[in-house]
Amino acid sequence: MSQYNLTLINVNNEKFYLNNKMIALNETNILEKIWLNAEINDKIINRVYEYKILNNYDFRYFLFNFLRSIDEIYQTKIIPILYGFSLDFNREIFEKSSQIGIIHLVIISGMHFNLLFLIFTNIFKKRFKFMPIIIIIVYWALCFKTISVNRAFFAIIIGLVLKKYQANTNYKFLLVFGSSFLFTSNINILNAGYWLSFILSFLIKKIFDKSKALDKIISYFYIWILSISIQLIWKDRINLTSYVAGILFMPLIEILYLNLTIFILFPLIPRVLINFLEFLLNILVNYQIIIQNSLVINTIIWTISIFIFFGHFIDKKVK
Incomplete structure (x- = not known):
C-alpha cells in the first residue's frame, strides 16, 4: 500500500x-x-x-x-x-447529547470524579478509609487524560491534603480552585464546559453535605440557573428543552454512570442502562423548543444569577 x-x-x-x-x-x-x-x-x-x-x-x-x-x-x-x-x-449518544445541550453531563468531568469519591467515602467511612483514594487513583489512571479529568483528580487530591492539615475553609477553596485552574488552564477556559464542570462538581459536594433536604433542593435549583447563565454566553439560540432536561437529567446520568462503573462486568446491566439513555435522548431530540438568544434575555438571566450568587451562597457563608 x-x-x-x-x-x-x-x-x-x-x-x-x-x-x-x-x-x-x-x-x-x-x-x-x-x-x-x-x-x-x-x-x-x-x-x-x-x-x-x-x-x-x-x-x-x-x-x-x-x-x-x-x-x-x-x-x-x-x-x-x-x-x-x-x-x-x-458517536450517536455524544452527537444527540450535544444537540440538546447536555453533552457536559455525558462526557467525563469533575462531577463524575466527585460522585465516585463521595459515594465510596460514605461506604468506607468506618473502615478502610484509604479505599476511596485508591479507587480514584485507579480510575484516573484508566481514563483518557483530558483537561476535565486532570482538573477533577488534582482538585480531590489537593483537597485531601488540605483537609489533613486542617486548612481554613476559604483558603482551602481558593487553593483547590486556583491549583486546578493552573494545572489545566489553556484555551479551553473559553469553553462553557470548562466552567460547567466546576459548577457541577460543587453541586455533587453540596448534595452530600449535612444541610437539610430543602436547602439541598434550593441549592440544586440555584446551581442550575448559574449553569444556564454560563451556557448562554456561547449560544446564539436557546434550546429550552435542554435546560429543562438538564435539571432532570443530571441525577439520572449520575445514577447511570455510577451503575455502569459498579456493574461493568455484568453486560446485561450496562446494556439495559445504555438502551435507556438512548431512549431518553431520542425523546428529547424529537421534541425540542428553540428560541433566538438576545441581549435582553442574557441580561435578565445574568441579573438573576448575580442575585442568586450573592444572595444565597455568599450571604450563607457570611452567616
Whole structure:
C-alpha cells in the first residue's frame, strides 16, 4: 500500500491505514496498539479527531480488550463514556447529547470524579478509609487524560491534603480552585464546559453535605440557573428543552454512570442502562423548543444569577 505511510493496529490486531494526504498524526511509520476517535472507511483513516497510543505493557490494553471480548457494546459505547477511549465507537449518544445541550453531563468531568469519591467515602467511612483514594487513583489512571479529568483528580487530591492539615475553609477553596485552574488552564477556559464542570462538581459536594433536604433542593435549583447563565454566553439560540432536561437529567446520568462503573462486568446491566439513555435522548431530540438568544434575555438571566450568587451562597457563608 504505497499510498499510505502510516499503519496502525487496534487491540484486535486489525490493520488500519492512514491516508498520507490527511493532516492527522505526528508519528509516521509506527506499529502500535491504539484507541482512536476517527472517521474510518474500509479500514482507511480519512480523518482523525483524537488518538491515544496504547501499548501492550499498558494494563488498560488488557482490561479494554477483555471487556470487548464480553460484549461489543463495551467498545462502541461503554468504554468511551466511562474512560474516554474510543475506536470504531458509536458517536450517536455524544452527537444527540450535544444537540440538546447536555453533552457536559455525558462526557467525563469533575462531577463524575466527585460522585465516585463521595459515594465510596460514605461506604468506607468506618473502615478502610484509604479505599476511596485508591479507587480514584485507579480510575484516573484508566481514563483518557483530558483537561476535565486532570482538573477533577488534582482538585480531590489537593483537597485531601488540605483537609489533613486542617486548612481554613476559604483558603482551602481558593487553593483547590486556583491549583486546578493552573494545572489545566489553556484555551479551553473559553469553553462553557470548562466552567460547567466546576459548577457541577460543587453541586455533587453540596448534595452530600449535612444541610437539610430543602436547602439541598434550593441549592440544586440555584446551581442550575448559574449553569444556564454560563451556557448562554456561547449560544446564539436557546434550546429550552435542554435546560429543562438538564435539571432532570443530571441525577439520572449520575445514577447511570455510577451503575455502569459498579456493574461493568455484568453486560446485561450496562446494556439495559445504555438502551435507556438512548431512549431518553431520542425523546428529547424529537421534541425540542428553540428560541433566538438576545441581549435582553442574557441580561435578565445574568441579573438573576448575580442575585442568586450573592444572595444565597455568599450571604450563607457570611452567616
